Amino acid sequence: MLRLIGYFFGIGVMLALLAAAGVAVYVGHLTQDLPDYEVLASYEPPVTTRVHAADGSLMAEFARQRRLYLPIQAVPDRVKAAFLSAEDKNFYTHPGVDAEGIVRAALLLAKGGPMQGASTITQQVAKNFLLTNERSIERKIKEAVLSFRIEQAYSKDRILELYLNEIYLGFVYPGQGAYGIAAAALTYFDKSVNELTVSEAAYLAALPKGPTNYHPFRNTERALERRNWVIGQMVENGYVTKEEGDKARAEPLGVSSRRNGNYLFAGDYFTEDVRRELIARYGQDALYEGGLSVRTTLDPKLQLMARKALQNGLIKYDRLRGYRGPKSQVDVSGDWGAAVGEVKGLS
Structure with a gap:
C-alpha cells in the first residue's frame, strides 16, 4: 500500500514539475521580446503650449494632447x-x-x-x-x-x-x-x-x-x-x-460650467497670428508638444475696447445705409461678445 501511495505521489510530483516547466517555457516565450522599460527614464511627454496676454491672462492653448x-x-x-x-x-x-x-x-x-x-x-x-x-x-x-x-x-x-x-x-x-x-x-x-x-x-x-x-x-x-x-x-x-x-x-461636484475657462476670445485673430509665428520660428512639434509659455504684448482691455468699437461702427454704418431686415437669423452673440438682445434690437 505504501509503495502504491509512493508511486502515485511520485507521478503527481513529476506532473507538477512538468506543468511548472511548461508554464516557465510559455512565459519565457512571451517575454523574450518585451518592450524596453528603460525608456521610462527619459520619458518626455507632449506638453501643452500656452499663450498669455500682457497681463498674464490665458488667451489660447495649442496641443495634440492637453497636458x-x-x-x-x-x-x-x-x-x-x-x-x-x-x-x-x-x-x-x-x-x-x-x-x-x-x-x-x-x-x-x-x-x-x-x-x-x-x-x-x-x-x-x-x-x-x-x-x-x-x-x-x-x-x-x-x-x-x-x-x-x-x-x-x-x-x-x-x-x-x-x-x-x-x-x-x-x-x-x-x-x-x-x-x-x-x-x-x-x-x-x-x-x-x-x-x-x-x-x-x-x-x-x-x-x-x-x-x-x-x-x-x-x-x-x-x-x-x-x-x-x-x-x-x-x-x-x-x-x-x-x-x-x-x-x-456633502459637497456638490463643483465642476466649472464655463466651456473655455478664462480664455480671451476677443483676440482670436491675434492668437492665430502668434500660432503661425511660433510654427515659423520653432516648428509644429515645438508648438504642439513642447510646452512653450508665450507672453504677448496684447492688452486685453484695449483689445475688448477695439472689438466693441468695430462692432458698434458696423452696426452704425448699417443703420445709416438703411437696414432692410435679416434674410435669416444667426445667433452671433458668441462671436461678438454681444448680448442676443442687442443684436435683435436692430430689427
Missing part, C-alpha cells in the same frame, strides 16, 4: 491619497502585482458582485507606456513581468509621477480632453492642482475607470456615487478623518 507635466514633489498629499485609494491602496508595499487585490476581486466576483480591476498603478504604467489595450492572457502576463522589472528599476515616487501625468481623465466639453492631473484640474475645476479640495481630488481619482461613465453633467448621479466611494476609501485608509470625509461627501 501639463507636474513633478511628484509638487503633487499635494490629498491628491496622491485620492488616486492611491481609488486605484491601488497597496501601491507602496506590493512588488508590482498585488496578489491581495487579485484575490479580493476574484472573491467579490464569485459572490456575484461587480467585476473590479486588479491592475496596480505599476501595471497601468506598463500598459499605457509600453503595451497595447489588447484584452488577452498573453498581454496580462507581459504586463505583470514588465511591472516586476519596472519596480526593480524605478522608485515608487517615479512610477506614481509617470502615472499621474499620463492617465487620461476625460473632458467636460468635446475638444478639451485632459491628460494628467494638472490639465484635468484646469479642465474640470479651473484650478491648479494645489488648489483642489478633498472632494475635487476624489472626483478626479474617480475618472480613470471610465471618464465618460462619470461625466459631471451627463451622468451626475453616477459621478457623485463614484466620488463619494473614493472619499470613503480615503477615510478607510486613514488619509482623511471621518468628519473631513462627511464634509467632502
Whole structure:
C-alpha cells in the first residue's frame, strides 16, 4: 500500500514539475521580446503650449494632447491619497502585482458582485507606456513581468509621477480632453492642482475607470456615487478623518460650467497670428508638444475696447445705409461678445 501511495505521489510530483516547466517555457516565450522599460527614464511627454496676454491672462492653448507635466514633489498629499485609494491602496508595499487585490476581486466576483480591476498603478504604467489595450492572457502576463522589472528599476515616487501625468481623465466639453492631473484640474475645476479640495481630488481619482461613465453633467448621479466611494476609501485608509470625509461627501461636484475657462476670445485673430509665428520660428512639434509659455504684448482691455468699437461702427454704418431686415437669423452673440438682445434690437 505504501509503495502504491509512493508511486502515485511520485507521478503527481513529476506532473507538477512538468506543468511548472511548461508554464516557465510559455512565459519565457512571451517575454523574450518585451518592450524596453528603460525608456521610462527619459520619458518626455507632449506638453501643452500656452499663450498669455500682457497681463498674464490665458488667451489660447495649442496641443495634440492637453497636458501639463507636474513633478511628484509638487503633487499635494490629498491628491496622491485620492488616486492611491481609488486605484491601488497597496501601491507602496506590493512588488508590482498585488496578489491581495487579485484575490479580493476574484472573491467579490464569485459572490456575484461587480467585476473590479486588479491592475496596480505599476501595471497601468506598463500598459499605457509600453503595451497595447489588447484584452488577452498573453498581454496580462507581459504586463505583470514588465511591472516586476519596472519596480526593480524605478522608485515608487517615479512610477506614481509617470502615472499621474499620463492617465487620461476625460473632458467636460468635446475638444478639451485632459491628460494628467494638472490639465484635468484646469479642465474640470479651473484650478491648479494645489488648489483642489478633498472632494475635487476624489472626483478626479474617480475618472480613470471610465471618464465618460462619470461625466459631471451627463451622468451626475453616477459621478457623485463614484466620488463619494473614493472619499470613503480615503477615510478607510486613514488619509482623511471621518468628519473631513462627511464634509467632502456633502459637497456638490463643483465642476466649472464655463466651456473655455478664462480664455480671451476677443483676440482670436491675434492668437492665430502668434500660432503661425511660433510654427515659423520653432516648428509644429515645438508648438504642439513642447510646452512653450508665450507672453504677448496684447492688452486685453484695449483689445475688448477695439472689438466693441468695430462692432458698434458696423452696426452704425448699417443703420445709416438703411437696414432692410435679416434674410435669416444667426445667433452671433458668441462671436461678438454681444448680448442676443442687442443684436435683435436692430430689427
